[in-house]
Amino acid sequence: MLLGFVFLAQSAMAHESSPSMAILGAVENVKIVEEDVVLEARMDTGATSSSLNALNKERFEKDGEDWIRFEIIDPDDEDARITLERPIERIVRIRRHSGESQERPVVRMEFCIGDRLLTADTSLIDRTALTYQTLIGRSHMAGHILVDSGEEHLRAPDCPADDQ
Template sequence: MLLGFAFLAQSAAAHESGPSMSILGTAENVKIVEEDVVLEARLDTGATSSSLNALNKERFEKDGEDWIRFEIIDPDDEDARITLERPIERIAHIRRHSGDSQERPVVRLEFCLGDQLLTADTSLVDRTALSYQALIGRSHMAGHVLVDSGEEHLRAPDCAADDQ
């Protein structure tokens, strides 16, 4: 039993000396930095990757690369849309609970979560039937965010680096 306490103390000390981590709730406002759009997102430690509600997806070629143009719902007016364009990093093959699989384009997005400016791959999928336009998974949060499962909206997006 003493070995367990010693391990926990070492683990806690390692985290204290490591990078600064933000404590956020299970639902937070996050900013898509490039477009300066703030959305309500679900922070999900059970999800490996992040996903974003993407409507009217249209693939095209730009400078010899595959790109995608898509729309998100304007958080200030649910009848309006905001258009985003990004290069496609890859196509993810997602196996669904029903057993069938779905292909999803994946783009790199920079999000501001609390005071953390984080970039990671994000799959584009129609999330209009879900409560949140964005789901932030471990790929964005690992090493930067601790999630308090009993809290929501602990910290507004405020990344000094995104104002430069």
Template sequence: MRPTVSVPKSAAVFVALLTAVAHAPSIAGTPSSLTILGTVEDATILEEDITLEGRLDTGATSSSLNALQQETFERDDAEWIRFEIIDPHNEDARITLERPIERSARIRQHSGELDERHVVRLELCLGDRKIEADTTLVDRTELTYQLLVGRSHMAGHILVDSGHEHLLPPDCPADEDSSDADE
């Protein structure tokens, strides 16, 4: 006759749950597939290869970029915008960027007022993630960070650890197309 082994119910439940979790399919957007970043990270605007310090804000729906001297113009039958950002290496210098305007957005301020802003597409490198999303242009010179990264850029890609900053520098792999062009 075999000896009887008594296992507490809580241990049996724990082992069953552990087994179920270990064998669960991996789902995109689950914590294990997300890059963990802090509330403040360096982000590279890929087209111009400019790295800015940005605040990752899970409370903001969209991202916004400090944009000075905004000027709209027409190019190839489309509306474009030319604007300046503060050079991250020299506060007194400016860098000029141009982008097609995707649309205009009405953003509600903390004061309750609505603000009309131009929206452009920005491809950012955050940690090891290359993410493209609509970004509003606004004068953020009175704020600490030139770039605010909202949920539209982070959803499905980034998990924010609110207790940390600067967890990963921008390090996105080069596009295969761009490496082919160099050969």
């Protein structure tokens, strides 16, 4: 049992002293790098993948690849929309609690989160009824971010200009 406490203490010290991990709150502002749009996001360690509120989704072909055009709500004017386009990485089928299945397109999204420029697969769904347009899951945060669930807005998006 004593050995278990030693390992636990060493693990905690490793996380505290790790310069590679940023500590962020449960809710943070994140920037969609390509469009330079800042959105409020839920940092959700319980979700494997990230998701983004996507409205008016339209699939199309560009240079022989499947792409998707979609809109997000402008954070500065909830009646306005911002159009984004991304190549489709894959389509996932999610089975809902009701038993119905839902297809969701997945795209690669680059977000500036704190001082981290992080890219990961992000599913496009209608999150209009939810509090946050963006949910950042473990796939985006793994190895880079620790979440303090009792805090919010600890770091504004501030990625070095050379990385963008």
